[in-house]
Amino acid sequence: MKNVVIGQYIPGNSFFYHIDPRTKIIAVVILMVATFLLETIWQVLAGFGIALILIVAGRVPIRKIIKGLKPLYILLLFTLVFQVAFNRVGTIVLDSTMMISPYSILLMIVATVIWRLLASYKKFSLLLFISYLIGLYFIMKDLAFSPIWTSWQLTIYDQGLIMSGFVIIRLLIIITLSTVLTLTTKPTELTQGLESLLRPLKVIGLNSEDFALIISISLRYIPTILDEANKIMNAQASRGADFAEGRLKDKVVQVISLLVPMFIIAFKRSEELADAMESRDFVPGKPRTRIHDLKFNYRDLVTAVITVLCLTGSILVKVL
Amino acid sequence: MKKNHQVAVLVELGVFVAMAVILDFICGIIYELPYGGSISIAMLPVFVVSYRRGWYNGIIAGALFGLIQCLLKPPFILSIPQFIMDYFLAFMVIGLGGIFKNALSKPLPFSLGILLGSTLRYIVASIAGIIFWAEYIPTEIGFMNNLFGMSLGESAIVVGSLLYNALYMLPSMLLCVVIGLALQNRKILAINLTSEK
Numbered sequence: 001m002k003n004v005v006i007g008q009y010i011p012g013n014s015f016f017y018h019i020d021p022r023t024k025i026i027a028v029v030i031l032m033v034a035t036f037l038l039e040t041i042w043q044v045l046a047g048f049g050i051a052l053i054l055i056v057a058g059r060v061p062i063r064k065i066i067k068g069l070k071p072l073y074i075l076l077l078f079t080l081v082f083q084v085a086f087n088r089v090g091t092i093v094l095d096s097t098m099m100i101s102p103y104s105i106l107l108m109i110v111a112t113v114i115w116r117l118l119a120s121y122k123k124f125s126l127l128l129f130i131s132y133l134i135g136l137y138f139i140m141k142d143l144a145f146s147p148i149w150t151s152w153q154l155t156i157y158d159q160g161l162i163m164s165g166f167v168i169i170r171l172l173i174i175i176t177l178s179t180v181l182t183l184t185t186k187p188t189e190l191t192q193g194l195e196s197l198l199r200p201l202k203v204i205g206l207n208s209e210d211f212a213l214i215i216s217i218s219l220r221y222i223p224t225i226l227d228e229a230n231k232i233m234n235a236q237a238s239r240g241a242d243f244a245e246g247r248l249k250d251k252v253v254q255v256i257s258l259l260v261p262m263f264i265i266a267f268k269r270s271e272e273l274a275d276a277m278e279s280r281d282f283v284p285g286k287p288r289t290r291i292h293d294l295k296f297n298y299r300d301l302v303t304a305v306i307t308v309l310c311l312t313g314s315i316l317v318k319v320l
Numbered sequence: 321m322k323k324n325h326q327v328a329v330l331v332e333l334g335v336f337v338a339m340a341v342i343l344d345f346i347c348g349i350i351y352e353l354p355y356g357g358s359i360s361i362a363m364l365p366v367f368v369v370s371y372r373r374g375w376y377n378g379i380i381a382g383a384l385f386g387l388i389q390c391l392l393k394p395p396f397i398l399s400i401p402q403f404i405m406d407y408f409l410a411f412m413v414i415g416l417g418g419i420f421k422n423a424l425s426k427p428l429p430f431s432l433g434i435l436l437g438s439t440l441r442y443i444v445a446s447i448a449g450i451i452f453w454a455e456y457i458p459t460e461i462g463f464m465n466n467l468f469g470m471s472l473g474e475s476a477i478v479v480g481s482l483l484y485n486a487l488y489m490l491p492s493m494l495l496c497v498v499i500g501l502a503l504q505n506r507k508i509l510a511i512n513l514t515s516e517k
Contacts, residue, residue, distance in 0.1 A: 187391045217334025256502045267511040270335040274328040284326045
């Protein structure tokens with residue numbers, strides 16, 4: 001609960017940090033569209049190469065981007081397994097008989113135990129998992145001595161591998177793009193950029209300034225209310241409450257006793273803030289001034305040119 | 321003092337979107353599913369706002385909650401329609417729970433509103449799941465072609481998405497109802513409302 005960092009932004013001073021947030025948002029959206037236009041594995045590889053060049057040029061910490069990929073491991077794995085197991089197009093890369101016998105089941109259990117024991121080395125978890133799968137493959141292929149109970153045929157086609165590679169690399173590009181955006185832009189700047197970009201929505205009765213105001217208030221109050229929640233939880237802990245243990249019913253009761261003060265605090269805070277804003281004559285919809293105005297500079301031109309080049313490139317390879 | 325109603329609504333939306341983010345965060349510590357979507361009561365503040373200030377403001381609160389999640393965590397973009405549905409539509413429909421009258425004082429409309437909002441969110445999230453899995457799994461898995469006239473791949477996607485989303489939506493909804501009713505019982509959901517009218 002302590003030292004909670006909400007938000008992705010890390011301070012820095014490279015090229016990406018000085019681009020106007022509006023340019024960045026539009027560029028990321030266009031680049032995503034361009035990525036989804038690509039159709040073959042060579043094209044997405046080229047796109048990934050461009051993304052890597054941009055990351056290195058913008059001195060964005062690659063470790064952070066890899067961290068953002070973590071929740072995707074399972075998805076990537078599923079894709080790989082499905083494509084490899086079920087795609088029946090193209091030439092055969094691998095064709096082997098997998099056998100299951102009492103001996104191989106024993107070996108598989110041993111392999112699983114070893115894998116779980118080593119799982120505490122979190123840094124290599126992916127590598128470990130891959131070697132675990134390879135181990136299972138060889139156990140079933142070569143190490144099953146009689147009596148063989150059953151056997152099945154594992155056939156991998158090259159199109160299956162290519163398709164999963166395509167999907168995975170495309171996903172990597174998309175995640176990289178959105179991570180770079182949130183790593184190098186403060187949430188407040190993003191809000192300001194969105195407000196400016198969504199202004200045309202006024203035509204259909206949606207006021208982007210109101211949205212931006214709500215987001216700013218919300219971003220401002222997340223740490224405050226989180227702090228209050230922490231205090232309440234600590235106060236309850238000092239009286240013996242424990243949020244992590246107990247039966248479900250106890251947990252629900254504890255959450256309620258946390259939420260009652262939190263809601264009251266939230267109502268109180270919002271009333272105070274509304275009063276404060278009104279007493280300073282804040283009227284929604286009236287023009288306001290800012291400390292930092294957004295300005296375009298030469299970097300935005302460079303970004304725009306690169307973005308347009310990428311988009312034209314992917315349209316061209318799609319059409320030709 | 322004459323109150324400017326609009327400012328109070330704006331501020332309340334902001335603070336309750338913050339509450340939603342925090343509740344999501346606190347519940348995320350306890351348990352989170354791998355593909356996003358966790359058993360959490362983050363929907364509760366959105367429901368409360370839409371009961372207090374009408375479904376229109378509830379929809380805005382939902383949309384902005386989705387937007388703030390994109391700003392704070394790296395968003396989960398697999399395809400563009402999936403992104404819009406998962407991060408905006410799924411949370412916007414929560415606000416529609418506010419169409420019930422007297423939801424702040426009576427338990428039945430309160431629960432019905434949560435049921436409606438959660439069901440709509442469940443539908444949207446499932447459709448989004450179907451759309452994105454359809455892009456990542458080969459649907460022409462040749463053998464077996466008899467389940468509801470869909471191929472095995474297609475039916476696996478549909479059933480999988482419905483099941484996966486039910487896995488967190490159902491407990492979340494029940495938690496929202498139980499905890500929300502407890503809060504309603506203590507009469508803290510209608511604070512500040514009477515003084516303004």
